[in-house]
Amino acid sequence: MPKPLTPNQEMYLKTIYEIVDEGSEPRVKSIAERLGVRMPSVTGALETLRVRGLVSHDRYGDVRLTVRGRKTAREVKTRNDLLHKFLLEVLKLPPEIAARDACVLEHVVSPVTLERLESFLNFLRVCNRGASETIAHFEDWLSCQERGAACRECPGPGGKPCAS
């Protein structure tokens, strides 16, 4: 079995995939900009990925994902989408935080946990015993918390319901 990719290597793959997905040519420069690194770092990373058979890249030439590279990139992206959805729709995190965290978590969360998160989202979708209402209540409760007040029906910081 091949050594697993590092988080960084997965990030390079995902970034190339996204650039292509947006209809642009993946250039060393644009990859560097997206990842917040300098061009030599990209050249180096592409070399390791090339050796592993995930991208094709000749000196001064085009950067392309191989079939295997594209497959891996899609997997990373799938993990990201799932985490992002959870952070956004369940935890109600602001978009920038959700995006940032999904981007870190996508490389480290276990498959089992990922699957469970997916189940949780499915459950919220199909449950007809008030699961989505609970999530809606959570959002209400959060905004009461922010005002330092108690929620209409659930106790707030002070333990007492408020009028909101």
Place this chain on the structure above:
Amino acid sequence: MPKPLTPNQEMYLKTIYEIVDEGSEPRVKSIAERLGVRMPSVTGALETLRVRGLVSHDRYGDVRLTVRGRKTAREVKTRNDLLHKFLLEVLKLPPEIAARDACVLEHVVSPVTLERLESFLNFLRVCNRGASETIAHFEDWLSCQERGAACRECPGPGGKPCAS
């Protein structure tokens, strides 16, 4: 501002903290065993942590956390506990998976997300509009899913309720 610690460095700190917490002397060997690395790795890591003022350690001498090191270790442990609780109590993950994932996530999750997870757990505790019931339903639904059946009231994979 000091450079942030790497996940690894946080792990070393947390490990030493736990060993002390259990009433043992933190030895290079026991730290190595817990972290699944060899002794030279520990010696090296202790040196970087020493330079950063987080542990005290003389050649062949005792390993101790400094005040700052202990503070950091406690912070890591707090993050771990919170994540662990969430993975266990909300996602209903098996203990080994929850422990493993909490241990990775503790180093990378943003403070905002951590706080939100804490809010979520608080919400489940204090909500009197059925939040904890929803989580209980999730657990039921999961076991139905495992049997490939539908839940009593929420639709399962086939979209239809079952008798469970």
Place this chain on the structure above:
DNA sequence: GAAGCAAGTTAGGAGTTCCAAACTCTTCGG
């Protein structure tokens, strides 16, 4: 077609993290 600029690469260096092998120190038993 040549010059210049932007893109890309190489070279060299630093930090982190790990390892095996070889060495040193401490401690404990005889």
Place this chain on the structure above:
DNA sequence: CCGAAGAGTTTGGAACTCCTAACTTGCTTC
């Protein structure tokens, strides 16, 4: 009190990641 065993360290090497500085290449424009 001395020597062996185990604990701990040093050395040297590998992988990954990043950087700056200097160099090369390709393209575009005059």
